[in-house]
Amino acid sequence: MARDTLTRDRIVQTAVELLDAEGLEGLNMRALGKRLDSAATAMYWHVKSKDNLVLLATDRVWGELALPDPAAVGWRAAAAAMAADLFGMFTRHPWLVPAFAAHVVYGEGKARHDDHHLAVYEAAGFTGAQADQAAAAVFTYVLGNAAGAAASASHARRLSRDGAKAEAQLNDAMTKAQEIAMNYPHLRARLDTAAAADYAAAPAETFEFGLQALLDGLERNVTNCGSGLDGSR
Structure with missing residues (x-):
């Protein structure tokens, strides 16, 4: 996409989509440019910086909110x-x-x-x-x-x-958390119920x-x- 066909509105909307998919840590100009089929440097003609882009994306989603009377x-x-x-x-x-x-x-x-x-x-x-x-x-x-x-x-x-590595780490952390919780009576009472599998929820x-x-x-x-x-x- 040529620089002159990019708009701030398009960049901000795409940034919101990228943030939704990859989180704050996944937002960078290279990834954004890939989604827009444009060079990363072209973004800077429309937004000053990554920090400014986060602010613009934040304000975009704030506009989703209704204002009941x-x-x-x-x-x-x-x-x-x-x-x-x-x-x-x-x-x-x-x-x-x-x-x-x-x-x-x-x-x-x-x-x-x-x-x-x-x-x-x-x-x-x-x-x-x-x-x-x-x-x-x-x-x-x-x-x-x-x-x-x-x-x-x-x-x-x-x-x-x-994948499996992250799942194993998460399961290990949950097991250790439940082991510690068993030392405390109110937490142990909940772990001893049929809903123990949903302890973290x-x-x-x-x-x-x-x-x-x-x-x-x-x-x-x-x-x-x-x-x-x-x-x-």
Whole structure:
């Protein structure tokens, strides 16, 4: 593909596809150029650097998120929908989790989402820093849960790339983890059940359970907005 037929939009979309397939560690200009049938050096005419490309790709996927209207559905339903949508985005694009650790993530798409997220909690009755705290609490809860999906995606890539060697290493690590867990009564009780094979897997409903518990707490505290989230005066 000639340099003048490349566009930033095409490069960014292809970068997202590469990141989805290979993870953050698999993104490089040579691999991207191969997918675009173009020289790696041609990418730099449209994106400044690999780091800038990660930011552009991140902002592209942030545009996937819906912005439910709290006036139409209520603040809590809007907050729950945004959290579930955000979690879905992180699980579709698990490279976003390590991207947060390695980059200062910003852009129009993220700003659009963050602005609306604050508006949802302001609609609930939180003001100023309290709205910031409520939005941040939910966002970090979602991000923390998405870390498991990111780890699973990384393990899957290793198994696909390294085959039997990676599988043997993973099985060895799981065996050692279970041996250690057997020294602790609450963990041992779970390993002794029929579900021991699923020891490392969290129940499917864990995310929703935790989200609703978090929103319950915010809903109780919103009446204390005038005196602080902890109810102190």
